[in-house]
Amino acid sequence: AQSVTQPDIHITVSEGASLELRCNYSYGATPYLFWYVQSPGQGLQLLLKYFSGDTLVQGIKGFEAEFKRSQSSFNLRKPSVHWSDAAEYFCAVGAEGYQKVTFGTGTKLQVIP
Amino acid sequence: DAGVIQSPRHEVTEMGQEVTLRCKPISGHNSLFWYRQTMMRGLELLIYFNNNVPIDDSGMPEDRFSAKMPNASFSTLKIQPSEPRDSAVYFCASNPGGGGNQPQHFGDGTRLSIL
Numbered sequence: 001a002q003s004v005t006q007p008d009i010h011i012t013v014s015e016g017a018s019l020e021l022r023c024n025y026s027y028g029a030t031p032y033l034f035w036y037v038q039s040p041g042q043g044l045q046l047l048l049k050y051f052s053g054d055t056l057v058q059g060i061k062g063f064e065a066e067f068k069r070s071q072s073s074f075n076l077r078k079p080s081v082h083w084s085d086a087a088e089y090f091c092a093v094g095a096e097g098y099q100k101v102t103f104g105t106g107t108k109l110q111v112i113p
Numbered sequence: 114d115a116g117v118i119q120s121p122r123h124e125v126t127e128m129g130q131e132v133t134l135r136c137k138p139i140s141g142h143n144s145l146f147w148y149r150q151t152m153m154r155g156l157e158l159l160i161y162f163n164n165n166v167p168i169d170d171s172g173m174p175e176d177r178f179s180a181k182m183p184n185a186s187f188s189t190l191k192i193q194p195s196e197p198r199d200s201a202v203y204f205c206a207s208n209p210g211g212g213g214n215q216p217q218h219f220g221d222g223t224r225l226s227i228l
Contacts, residue, residue: 043206046218
């Protein structure tokens with residue numbers, strides 16, 4: 001079975017600073033990887049996904065993530081954070097032929113002026 | 114396009130009462146998922162359906178919980194009798210189905226408080 005770990009529960013960054021949120025997965029074959037964002041009072045929204053091919057994937061809202069098989073990681077990055085990026089971010093892993101997706105415990109992002 | 118629609122958005126009721134949460138998936142989506150989110154346990158998958166058939170209900174915590182999907186456009190999650198520890202945000206999500214590479218589309222959730 002697949003699993004995913006988000007080591008950082010809470011991160012604070014200054015507006016305009018760069019951001020990297022960590023995600024490590026465990027799965028024997030090539031995983032399907034996702035990043036979602038959850039704003040207060042709302043459901044999860046897909047930011048980006050990786051299935052195969054180019055290991056650097058671009059998503060919405062200026063986010064990108066890089067799949068590194070050797071490190072079993074799929075870290076989310078943004079070059080310059082905006083106050084509106086304050087939210088909770090979830091990494092998730094799926095597998096071929098398997099509908100269930102395993103979500104990480106989430107990282108809460110706080111953005112300070 | 115209409116997303117996943119959940120109702121009610123908020124529900125406050127007394128313990129022992131029956132609670133019914135409703136979900137309308139995105140039209141054309143063949144898979145539907147029910148999740149529960151709490152501070153302590155994070156996001157937990159309760160049950161999911163494929164083509165209206167329950168595939169995996171191993172996450173349903175107790176017999177007090179039941180879920181149905183009578184047709185492709187409607188699903189319910191019922192708790193009877195409800196208990197204070199059932200207080201959480203319940204999310205419904207859907208996707209086209211067909212494999213693990215399909216992202217899920219989430220509704221805005223039902224915030225349930227059991228007094």
